[in-house]
Amino acid sequence: MVKRVCVVGSGYVGLVTGSCLADLGNNVICVDNDKKKIEMLNKFKMPIYEPGLEDVVKRNVEAGRLFFTTDLKDSVKKSEVIFIAVGTPPKANGEADLSCIEDVSKQIALNMDEYRLIVDKSTVPVQTGQRVKETITRNLKKDIEFDVASNPEFLKEGSAINDFTRPDRIVIGVETERAAVILKEIYNPFNSPIITTDIQSAELIKHAANSFLATKVSFVNALSVICELTGADVDKVTEGMGMDKRIGSSFLNAGVGFGGFCFPKDLAAFIKISEKLGYDFKLLKAVEEINKKQKDRFIKKIEDALWNIKDKTIAVLGLSFKPNTDDIRFAPSIDIIKALLRDGAGIRAYDPYAMDKMSQVLPEVKYCQSSYEAADGADALVIVTEWSEFKELDFVKIKGLLNDAILIDGRNMYDPDSMRRLGFKYVCIGKKS
Ligand code: UGA
Numbered sequence: 288m289v290k291r292v293c294v295v296g297s298g299y300v301g302l303v304t305g306s307c308l309a310d311l312g313n314n315v316i317c318v319d320n321d322k323k324k325i326e327m328l329n330k331f332k333m334p335i336y337e338p339g340l341e342d343v344v345k346r347n348v349e350a351g352r353l354f355f356t357t358d359l360k361d362s363v364k365k366s367e368v369i370f371i372a373v374g375t376p377p378k379a380n381g382e383a384d385l386s387c388i389e390d391v392s393k394q395i396a397l398n399m400d401e402y403r404l405i406v407d408k409s410t411v412p413v414q415t416g417q418r419v420k421e422t423i424t425r426n427l428k429k430d431i432e433f434d435v436a437s438n439p440e441f442l443k444e445g446s447a448i449n450d451f452t453r454p455d456r457i458v459i460g461v462e463t464e465r466a467a468v469i470l471k472e473i474y475n476p477f478n479s480p481i482i483t484t485d486i487q488s489a490e491l492i493k494h495a496a497n498s499f500l501a502t503k504v505s506f507v508n509a510l511s512v513i514c515e516l517t518g519a520d521v522d523k524v525t526e527g528m529g530m531d532k533r534i535g536s537s538f539l540n541a542g543v544g545f546g547g548f549c550f551p552k553d554l555a556a557f558i559k560i561s562e563k564l565g566y567d568f569k570l571l572k573a574v575e576e577i578n579k580k581q582k583d584r585f586i587k588k589i590e591d592a593l594w595n596i597k598d599k600t601i602a603v604l605g606l607s608f609k610p611n612t613d614d615i616r617f618a619p620s621i622d623i624i625k626a627l628l629r630d631g632a633g634i635r636a637y638d639p640y641a642m643d644k645m646s647q648v649l650p651e652v653k654y655c656q657s658s659y660e661a662a663d664g665a666d667a668l669v670i671v672t673e674w675s676e677f678k679e680l681d682f683v684k685i686k687g688l689l690n691d692a693i694l695i696d697g698r699n700m701y702d703p704d705s706m707r708r709l710g711f712k713y714v715c716i717g718k719k720s
Pocket of ligand 1: 410440441442443444445497500504537538539540541542543544545546547548549550553608609
C-alpha cells in the first residue's frame with residue numbers, strides 16, 4: 288500500500304531511506320535544513336559518494352515519487368509517516384547530542400493536524416523514544432493522536448542501498464498495533480524478517496549490534512598482537528575461528544583499527560548510557576582502548592621499518608575509513624598521517640574518492656592522481672585502506688618507483704612470501720615480519 292512518507296535529515300541514513308522507500312512506490316519527501324544540500328540534490332548531485340544512490344534518486348525524482356525540500360512544516364502536513372534521520376553527533380564527553388531530535392519532534396508537533404506516526408531512524412540512546420513522545424505531547428496545539436516508533440538502521444557505508452533493500456532483519460519498536468501495521472505495510476515488500484519489539488529494545492538492538500561488531504574487530508586486533516609475539520598468522524587463526532558457525536567469519540579482519548562515524552561514536556555513547564544507568568561497561572572501554580592502541584602500534588611499525596621518520600617521504604594509499612566510501616570521519620588515516628607529519632615526514636597520498644575531503648583536513652599532504660604517482664620517489668609505501676584497486680597494483684613497477692622497497696600493509700592485502708620474493712621489506716598485521 289502506497290504511503291505518504293517524510294524523511295527528516297538528508298544524510299546517509301535519510302537519503303538512503305527516502306530514496307529506497309520511494310523506489311517501492313511510496314510518495315516521499317526528504318527534508319533538510321541545509322539549503323545548499325537540497326539545491327544540490329534537486330540537481331541530482333549527491334552530497335556523499337555512495338554506490339548506486341544517484342541512480343535511485345534520479346529514477347524516483349523523475350517518476351514524481353521523491354522530492355527534496357527545506358520546508359518541514361509543509362512536509363509534516365502532507366505525510367502520514369515521518370522518519371527522523373537527523374544527526375546525533377558526539378558531545379565532548381562522548382554522549383550523543385540529541386538537540387536536533389528534540390527540535391524536529393517539536394516542529395512535528397507544532398505542524399501536525401491529524402494522526403502521524405513518528406519513527407526514529409537515527410541512532411539514539413535507549414529511552415529516546417519516550418522523550419520524543421513527551422516532547423510531541425507537550426507541543427501539540429490540539430488533541431491529536433500519534434504514535435512513536437523506533438526503526439534503527441543497519442546500513443553500511445559503501446553498500447547502503449543493498450543493505451536497505453536486502454537487510455538481514457528489519458527491527459521495529461512500537462507501542463501500538465496501529466504503528467506496527469503501518470511499518471509492516473511499508474517494509475513487507477522487502478521480504479526480509481521483521482522483528483517487532485517494544486521501543487526500548489529496538490533502540491538497544493542498534494547500540495548492542497554496533498558495539499558487538501566493534502568488539503569483534505578489537506578482539507581480532509588484540510589477537511594480532513599475540514600472533515606477532517608468537518609467530519602465528521592472524522589470518523589463519525581467524526579462518527579457523529570463523530568456520531565455527533557460532534562465531535562466523537565476518538568482522539574478523541585485523542587491521543589498523545576501526546573508524547568511521549558509527550563505531551567510535553556509538554561505542555562512546557553506549558559507554559556513557561551505561562554509566563548513566565549505573566553500570567560500568569568495562570568490556571566496551573577495553574574495546575575502545577585496544578582500537579586506539581592498534582593505530583599507535585601501526586605508527587610504530589612504520590617508524591621501525593624506516594628507522595628515522597624525519598625527512599623521509601612516505602606514500603600513503605587509502606584515506607577513507609574503509610573502501611567504497613569517501614567518508615573520512617574518524618578515519619585511522621588521519622591519526623596515522625598526523626603522527627608521521629609530526630615526526631617530520633613528507634606525505635604523498637592517494638585515494639580513489641576521499642582526497643577532496645581529506646585535503647580540507649590535512650592540506651599539508653601532497654595528493655596524487657594514482658598509487659604510482661604517490662609511490663614515485665617515496666621511501667616507503669603504506670596501505671591504510673583496502674580499496675580493491677590496490678590488490679591489482681603492479682608491484683614490480685612500484686618497486687622501481689620507490690627509493691626503498693618498503694611496504695607496510697595495514698590491511699593484510701598481500702601474500703607476505705610473494706612480496707618478499709619481489710624484494711620488498713614487507714610488514715603487515717598479526718604475522719611474522
Ligand atoms: C557500521 C555497521 O556495520 C552498520 O551495520 C551500521 O548501520 C552503521 O555502522 C551505522 O551505525 O550507521 P559502517 O560504519 O558503515 O557501518 O562500517 P563497517 O563496514 O561496519 O566498518 C566499520 C569499521 O570497522 C571500519 O573502519 C572498518 O575498516 C573496520 N573493520 C570492519 C575492521 O577493521 N575489520 C573488520 O573485519 C570489519
